[in-house]
């Protein structure tokens with residue numbers, strides 16, 4: 001079960017308003033940000049991509065556009081509402097599918113994917129669950145495949161502009177606060193990932209971390 005200290009599992013109402021909420025808090029910037037992150041993932045036509053905690057499917061549609069007819073995206077989520085929203089949204093793309101699966105539970109995927117992506121989900125897990133997710137990503141990737149984590153970077157919350165600090169502390173979960181101090185690169189290399197590379201976004205408050213199997 002997910003920790004009480006997390007808010008990464010969303011209820012049906014939150015699911016319906018998730019994209020709008022993200023657009024409002026980012027002043028309409030979130031779509032552009034996600035587009036630029038997907039562009040940085042160097043997705044090639046024909047590749048296979050696994051999206052952990054796929055949400056409303058917004059990212060999966062962008063990924064599918066890069067894959068062409070022969071590529072494939074599989075999104076995993078545990079929210080029935082999110083899954084039905086994403087299936088509806090991604091209907092025009094026959095190369096996207098979704099499954100109801102817990103991403104921290106043992107996985108059956110074995111060296112099937114060129115890329116594994118996790119966007120704004122990872123921070124909401126206890127460290128032992130994060131390790132399960134990393135190890136699942138490693139198992140699911142082909143040799144030479146890449147794992148992309150898009151999430152908060154390590155930053156000093158005390159240096160955040162007061163209204164933003166207040167919003168973070170009151171709007172985010174305890175695990176997200178702790179995540180700001182986590183040495184994620186060390187955690188990834190402890191699970192055999194190599195060639196760790198990060199790109200900082202939004203003045204260093206977010207990052208896209210790339211790790212290779």
Ligand SMILES: C[S@@+](CC[C@H](N)C(=O)[O-])C[C@H]1O[C@@H](n2cnc3c(N)ncnc32)[C@H](O)[C@@H]1O
Pocket residue numbers: 002008009010052053054055056058059076077078079082101102103104118119120121
């Ligand atoms: C904050 S949303 C992010 C959605 C999407 N990745 C994005 O960037 O827009 C978190 C998503 O993770 C899903 N989720 C939470 N816990 C999960 C778990 N244990 N296994 C699979 N999905 C989970 C939620 O249902 C939700 O759709």
